[in-house]
Amino acid sequence: MSPVTRAVLGVVGLGGSLAVLIYLAAVLDRVIGHRVAQQPLRWSAALALPAREAARLVLQQRSRTERSDAEAWALAPALLAAAAAASVAVIPFGPAAAVADVDAGLALYVAAIALVMVAVFLHGWSPNSVYPLIGAYRFVAVTLSFQVPLALVLLATALPAESLSVSAIVQAQDGLWNVVRQPLGLPIFLATGLGAAFWGPLALPDADDLAGGTRAEVSGVPLLLWRAAQLAVLVSIAAMSAAAFLGGWRGPWLPGVVWLGLKTLAVLVVLLLAGHLLARVRQESFVVFGWVVLIPLALVDVFLSGILLL
Amino acid sequence: MRAALARLAADSPVPIFVLAGQGAAGRVDGLRLDPRLRLVDSPRAASLLLVAGRLPRSWLRPALRIHAQMPHPRVTVWWPLGYAPRSLERRFAGVVRVAAQEDVAAVLVRLQQALLRRERASEPDLLPDVDPAPWRGVGPYGQGGKGMTGGVPFGRPLATRAADRDGLELDFLPIRVGPFFPPLPVGLVLELRSQGDLLQEARVVEPAPGRPLPGDVDPVFLRALAEPVPLAALERARARHHLRWLAGMLRFHGLHALAGRALALAEAALVGAAAVRALGRLLERTLALGWATRGVGIVPPEQLRGQPLGPVARAAGLAEDARSVDPAYRALGFTPVTHREGDAHARWRQRLAEAAQALELAERAGDRLLAGGEGVVEAPRGRLTAGGATASPLLELLPALLAGQEWGDAMATVVSLDLPPVEPVQGASGVAA
Amino acid sequence: MAALGAVLAVFLGALLAFLLLRWAGDILNPTPATAPQRVPFLGGYPPEVHAWNRYHVRYYAMALLFLAFDMEMVFMYPWAEVFVREGMVALVEMLMFIVILVIGILYAWRERALEWA
Numbered sequence: 001m002s003p004v005t006r007a008v009l010g011v012v013g014l015g016g017s018l019a020v021l022i023y024l025a026a027v028l029d030r031v032i033g034h035r036v037a038q039q040p041l042r043w044s045a046a047l048a049l050p051a052r053e054a055a056r057l058v059l060q061q062r063s064r065t066e067r068s069d070a071e072a073w074a075l076a077p078a079l080l081a082a083a084a085a086a087s088v089a090v091i092p093f094g095p096a097a098a099v100a101d102v103d104a105g106l107a108l109y110v111a112a113i114a115l116v117m118v119a120v121f122l123h124g125w126s127p128n129s130v131y132p133l134i135g136a137y138r139f140v141a142v143t144l145s146f147q148v149p150l151a152l153v154l155l156a157t158a159l160p161a162e163s164l165s166v167s168a169i170v171q172a173q174d175g176l177w178n179v180v181r182q183p184l185g186l187p188i189f190l191a192t193g194l195g196a197a198f199w200g201p202l203a204l205p206d207a208d209d210l211a212g213g214t215r216a217e218v219s220g221v222p223l224l225l226w227r228a229a230q231l232a233v234l235v236s237i238a239a240m241s242a243a244a245f246l247g248g249w250r251g252p253w254l255p256g257v258v259w260l261g262l263k264t265l266a267v268l269v270v271l272l273l274a275g276h277l278l279a280r281v282r283q284e285s286f287v288v289f290g291w292v293v294l295i296p297l298a299l300v301d302v303f304l305s306g307i308l309l310l
Numbered sequence: 311m312r313a314a315l316a317r318l319a320a321d322s323p324v325p326i327f328v329l330a331g332q333g334a335a336g337r338v339d340g341l342r343l344d345p346r347l348r349l350v351d352s353p354r355a356a357s358l359l360l361v362a363g364r365l366p367r368s369w370l371r372p373a374l375r376i377h378a379q380m381p382h383p384r385v386t387v388w389w390p391l392g393y394a395p396r397s398l399e400r401r402f403a404g405v406v407r408v409a410a411q412e413d414v415a416a417v418l419v420r421l422q423q424a425l426l427r428r429e430r431a432s433e434p435d436l437l438p439d440v441d442p443a444p445w446r447g448v449g450p451y452g453q454g455g456k457g458m459t460g461g462v463p464f465g466r467p468l469a470t471r472a473a474d475r476d477g478l479e480l481d482f483l484p485i486r487v488g489p490f491f492p493p494l495p496v497g498l499v500l501e502l503r504s505q506g507d508l509l510q511e512a513r514v515v516e517p518a519p520g521r522p523l524p525g526d527v528d529p530v531f532l533r534a535l536a537e538p539v540p541l542a543a544l545e546r547a548r549a550r551h552h553l554r555w556l557a558g559m560l561r562f563h564g565l566h567a568l569a570g571r572a573l574a575l576a577e578a579a580l581v582g583a584a585a586v587r588a589l590g591r592l593l594e595r596t597l598a599l600g601w602a603t604r605g606v607g608i609v610p611p612e613q614l615r616g617q618p619l620g621p622v623a624r625a626a627g628l629a630e631d632a633r634s635v636d637p638a639y640r641a642l643g644f645t646p647v648t649h650r651e652g653d654a655h656a657r658w659r660q661r662l663a664e665a666a667q668a669l670e671l672a673e674r675a676g677d678r679l680l681a682g683g684e685g686v687v688e689a690p691r692g693r694l695t696a697g698g699a700t701a702s703p704l705l706e707l708l709p710a711l712l713a714g715q716e717w718g719d720a721m722a723t724v725v726s727l728d729l730p731p732v733e734p735v736q737g738a739s740g741v742a743a
Numbered sequence: 744m745a746a747l748g749a750v751l752a753v754f755l756g757a758l759l760a761f762l763l764l765r766w767a768g769d770i771l772n773p774t775p776a777t778a779p780q781r782v783p784f785l786g787g788y789p790p791e792v793h794a795w796n797r798y799h800v801r802y803y804a805m806a807l808l809f810l811a812f813d814m815e816m817v818f819m820y821p822w823a824e825v826f827v828r829e830g831m832v833a834l835v836e837m838l839m840f841i842v843i844l845v846i847g848i849l850y851a852w853r854e855r856a857l858e859w860a
Binding site: 032033034035036037038039041048049051052053055056058059060061062063066067130134137138200201203204207208209210211212215216217218219220223276277278279280281282283284285 | 312315316318319320321322323343345350351352354355357379381382383426443463464466483485491492493504506507560561562563564565566567568569570571574596599601602606716717718719721722
């Protein structure tokens with residue numbers, strides 16, 4: 001197979017699996033929501049619901065505002081999705097298989113998550129409307145607070161692997177998963193990951209107290225693309241936590257891809273449940289929490305794993 | 311292609327933006343539990359505009375503006391709820407009226423499907439297609455013309471500077487948060503000045519100070535002013551009110567699924583105190599609302615003393631309750647529930663505890679009648695006296711409460727105060743325009 | 744190198760795909776927006792000024808702190824790769840660096856740079 005064919009196959013495969021996982025995330029979100037609300041929902045209805053919503057959104061007109069920044073508004077959902085896709089590309093799905101096995105995959109991942117902030121800010125800035133703007137600036141404050149713990153906790157998983165490449169990190173988990181070796185790691189990563197995907201307790205840019213926030217002026221196909229991109233980031237967080245903490249493709253009998261998919265879905269369920277059971281945080285409280293609690297805990301995680309390795 | 315998409319989209323939940331007019335509050339909440347509908351918080355996300363009840367005259371232009379902001383395909387539906395005026399049909403050309411016995415949700419679903427299949431044309435604008443801010447300026451970016459930042463690019467002026475408390479002079483945004491802003495009660499219009507996301511000042515535009523408003527009081531409380539009513543019915547109505555408010559608050563804080571659970575409890579015909587307490591324990595235990603409401607919107611008890619403010623006063627530590635002097639309640643061993651902190655956290659716990667207490671009283675009361683006829687009744691929002699309601703004293707406290715708060719905290723404060731929806735007194739404005 | 748090229752391909756591919764989907768949506772729904780439809784949603788009244796303004800970003804002090812920690816992350820990435828090889832020396836040196844920065848966080852916390860309302 002020529003390298004070009006392999007590359008194209010990789011990109012298409014990545015896009016396809018990301019699309020499937022995004023769809024499943026939407027389905028699971030509905031199912032979990034109805035379970036928490038103690039309302040009945042048939043599985044057949046749940047499986048078709050995201051498709052129906054998408055069809056309805058495709059048939060709806062795109063909203064425009066006075067003197068908006070049209071190019072940035074068009075770019076924002078695409079940038080969010082591209083950042084999410086690039087971050088998933090470094091995650092291995094087999095012993096020597098990743099779409100892009102970058103030597104410093106971890107650094108690339110954190111950089112892609114940082115792009116999420118840019119995309120959300122653009123999305124809030126472009127409509128030239130008050131509620132999206134406030135949502136955008138709020139999110140920047142929160143992102144600056146969770147970015148460092150997220151990177152530190154991932155860095156701790158790189159210590160035993162002696163490499164920043166994600167496949168090396170997965171390889172280094174053949175004796176013991178990182179979730180056991182570094183117990184602080186996964187909870188902190190999930191908490192900050194919710195912020196990266198602005199989901200649940202950290203859904204500050206698209207919040208209900210801002211009538212939808214950055215989403216308030218969006219309708220039709222752009223709204224569908226934005227929600228899909230947001231779920232793509234959530235899937236990326238789940239996939240990275242599966243790879244860095246839960247052993248990635250490791251597992252008996254089933255092929256590596258299937259194990260990665262199952263672990264990703266399991267983490268997705270946890271993230272979606274957190275979205276339904278935890279209230280939205282206050283901006284300032286989270287900033288203080290991020291700097292005074294999360295960063296010291298992440299540093300403890302890093303240095304403790306370092307000491308245990310020596 | 312479009313037909314296939316329309317077929318696929320036919321069973322998706324219908325997004326509706328509700329304008330809840332007079333008499334509509336309780337009925338609209340019932341729609342939230344219907345899985346065929348989805349009530350959205352921005353008109354851009356909606357396909358159908360549901361006008362429920364009667365729209366007062368002052369809300370008509372905001373309603374027309376909101377209608378214009380909805381994307382196509384769209385249609386307006388009017389749910390009269392017993393009000394007769396035909397003026398809405400005159401202003402909203404093409405509005406679909408829901409007949410008395412029809413199922414509103416079925417009408418909405420039918421209309422949505424007709425819109426998607428293009429069997430029904432989308433409603434055109436009701437406002438003239440005139441740019442509200444016609445372009446002035448000389449250059450291609452709206453620049454040029456009179457003055458520099460005194461100029462008006464694309465017709466609207468830019469924000470100007472004002473001093474801020476940390477010494478930086480940056481821009482402030484004057485925001486008129488209108489009658490149909492989802493976190494606020496319907497009809498409340500606030501004029502806010504925000505620098506960044508901090509509110510420098512807040513002013514209540516509507517209701518005008520001193521204007522009386524009945525709010526959406528359950529009729530059983532109004533009946534209790536004049537005659538003896540069954541205690542159980544009164545307490546159940548109180549619990550229903552508090553649970554509906556709780557659902558709204560949970561929705562505001564992002565807990566939509568738990569809000570559905572609270573609303574189901576509110577709409578259930580017979581719900582026990584145990585279920586309500588279980589929900590309360592879940593809310594407390596999952597830390598769900600602690601970080602969102604602790605220390606937010608503290609109202610000191612000195613500002614509330616002597617005013618008929620019900621749960622808000624009791625959550626600040628004042629044990630004022632009109633039920634304490636009623637012999638029927640005393641026979642059941644009623645004592646008012648209080649909390650100490652006076653913040654949003656205390657207020658939602660207060661209302662949850664009062665709802666559970668009300669259901670317990672209802673269970674134990676049997677056929678007991680309220681002594682009634684005194685002309686004073688403890689309504690869910692405070693003490694109600696015969697002779698009409700006055701404007702809520704909380705509205706006077708609002709500017710001082712909201713000034714200096716961050717946007718999310720300010721909105722959380724307003725939600726926690728459970729202000730009544732603002733409606734003009736019947737007969738004051740005559741027909742609804 | 745090839746791996747970075749693959750990441751770029753994925754990035755650009757996703758970007759292009761989403762832009763094409765948006766364009767396709769515009770083809771399906773070409774209805775232009777009228778003037779009343781373009782007014783931003785505030786709750787029923789039109790806005791008095793443009794929303795774009797010199798927004799008071801009150802967390803600027805915290806942003807400076809973030810800058811310091813971002814630079815620290817730049818140093819920690821290569822440190823993580825050579826840590827096991829270098830042993831206790833690497834641990835102690837990074838620990839000293841981090842302690843200085845954590846003292847910075849504590850100072851910022853005390854000076855209320857992390858709160859602004």
